[in-house]
Amino acid sequence: MKEINRYIRLIEHDNDSQLAPEVRALLASAIDATQLSYAPYSDFHVGAAIRLEDGTVLLGCNQENAAFPSGLCAERVAFFAAGVQHKGKRIDALAITIRSASKADAQPAAPCGGCLQVMSDVEKRQGSPIRIYLQGNSAPVIEAESVSSFLPFGFSLVGK
Numbered sequence: 001m002k003e004i005n006r007y008i009r010l011i012e013h014d015n016d017s018q019l020a021p022e023v024r025a026l027l028a029s030a031i032d033a034t035q036l037s038y039a040p041y042s043d044f045h046v047g048a049a050i051r052l053e054d055g056t057v058l059l060g061c062n063q064e065n066a067a068f069p070s071g072l073c074a075e076r077v078a079f080f081a082a083g084v085q086h087k088g089k090r091i092d093a094l095a096i097t098i099r100s101a102s103k104a105d106a107q108p109a110a111p112c113g114g115c116l117q118v119m120s121d122v123e124k125r126q127g128s129p130i131r132i133y134l135q136g137n138s139a140p141v142i143e144a145e146s147v148s149s150f151l152p153f154g155f156s157l158v159g160k
């Protein structure tokens with residue numbers, strides 16, 4: 001018998017002024033994406049921005065639906081768009097932001113389990129980590145070095 005431990009390392013930045021310009025730009029793109037979300041039921045507008053290896057930035061935002069299970073999270077909208085429009089390009093970073101009029105104190109929110117599984121699969125296939133930045137309605141910004149920080153035991157069929 002052996003014990004298996006996994007530890008995660010998150011960095012909390014007091015505000016985005018401490019971040020590199022390209023990270024601040026990615027967070028700004030994610031904030032822009034919240035304006036495109038369709039979230040009349042939750043009033044929880046999530047914006048995602050992913051940066052590809054060539055610097056291309058793609059947006060995603062949550063798309064709710066009257067038939068609730070038919071909607072999709074911002075992260076998966078962006079990741080699936082990358083898979084179609086930029087197949088084979090590495091994803092280097094992801095920023096996720098939240099805007100909510102009724103939840104003005106919305107704190108940074110980690111991706112849901114379904115999105116983490118999708119992101120974990122992409123990360124394993126490309127063989128390099130995807131750095132993640134989370135921000136709520138305002139500061140702070142939470143930084144993770146990899147999807148595996150949030151999902152250390154992601155399901156995989158590729159044997160990695």
Ligand SMILES: [Zn+2]
Binds near residue numbers: 073076114116
């Ligand atoms: Zn999700």
